[in-house]
Amino acid sequence: MACSNPWNSVFQVGSHHLAHQLLHMGYEVAFISDPISPLHLARGKELKKRLQLYAQPSSKQEPLWAYVPGALFTPHNAPLLRSRWLYKHWHQLTFPSLIKKARAHGFQEVDILYFDSPLQSFWLNTLSFRKSVFRVPDRNAGFQHIPPAFLQQEQELIQKVDVVLSSAKTLSEEIPGSIHFPNGVNLGHFSKPRKEPEEYKTIPRPIAVYVGAMEYWFDAALLKQLASAFPAVSFVLIGPMKKNPFQAFSNIYALGPKEYASIPGYLQHAQVGIIPFDVKGYAKLIDAVNPLKLYEYMASSLPVVATRWKELEYLNSPAYLADSFEEFERALEKALAFPPQSVREYVEKQDWSFRAKELIELLR
Secondary structure, three states, rough: OOOOOOOOOOOOOOOHHHHHHHHHHHOOOOEEEEEHHHHOOOOOOOOHHHHHHOOOOOOOOOEEEEEOOOOOOOOOOOOOOOHHHHHEEEEEEEOOOOHHHHHHHHOOEEEEEEEEOHHHHHHHHEEEEEEEEEEEEEOOOHHOOOOOOHHHHHHHHHOOOOOEEEOOOOOOOOOOOEEEEOOEOOHHHOOOOOOOOOHHHOOOOOOEEEEEEOOEEEHHHHHHHHHHHHHOOOEEEOOOOOOOOOOOOOOOOOOOOOOOOHHHHHHHOEEEEOOOOOOOHHHHHOOOOOOOOHHHHHHHHOOOOEOOOOHHHHOOOOOEEEEHHHHHHHHHHHHHHHOOOHHHHOOOOOHHHHHHHHHHHHOO
16 A cells, blocks of 8 residues: 555544555555655654654564655655656665565565555556555645646556546546545544543533644634634634644634544534635635545534535535535534434445445455
């Protein structure tokens, strides 16, 4: 499994969940994330997690081998590092050699070669495999600062693999021959009752919670409007934030990133889950997002209020969708007063165990 995020990331995405299910089904899994280099040394906590996987010893007897390769130079949107040559050949600069390390762990011949990262397309030419699959998790052309070499490599990978899966319906409509393969949820993880987090003991109810990245597509202006309109509601933000723009608001609590194991407690003891994305500003990116957090909120029995975009409309979930601040305001009032009873029912058949079985049947 050639993936963007490291195995121990706070962001546990679709590839992580599929890997867990494949392990449960009896597969041995090599989970290889995108590389690090000496130029990454200013990246903070997430770099430390990647360094742990790069440096830790691993046993060939373990069913899971999680690894982060290290290279002298790695692809990045910067002069020289965005070159087409580096995108195609960075694996030849790894120390120790990534190819030799994979073979030493018994992965020179594999049943399934799985990608969610175009950066690792070289595996197609270096391993023997029965089936190859590329799951396209996002419309990468919608992200800022994605260099042309990345998009070109993505298109080449789409052409070369046996099966292309698209996380969003809008993506499957754009990529000829691809199959819609949406996100799922670890139902047991999010439905099992958890203790109230310590931070919540000093946070007034009701709580509207958001879990995830707060990058440029997160609508900070909308959240500020909501915090002003609902002074009695506590807005809890869980996830990394480069700079906190909410310090002037006493009812916005930025708790930072949390480990995946603790997330259910923060959801179960809140009253509503929110997804305030800036759809108008970043429609090209957001319209192709199948939000993992939607399933996780609902598995925790939380009503959901979100800005409206194409993929959410297609999902036809019990979430309240809003096109403006006024609609979001009314939807939040409704969700707090009359939470829908069907949220758990919606995700009952969305468990990742079903998705993994679908994957194997598709490849067969």
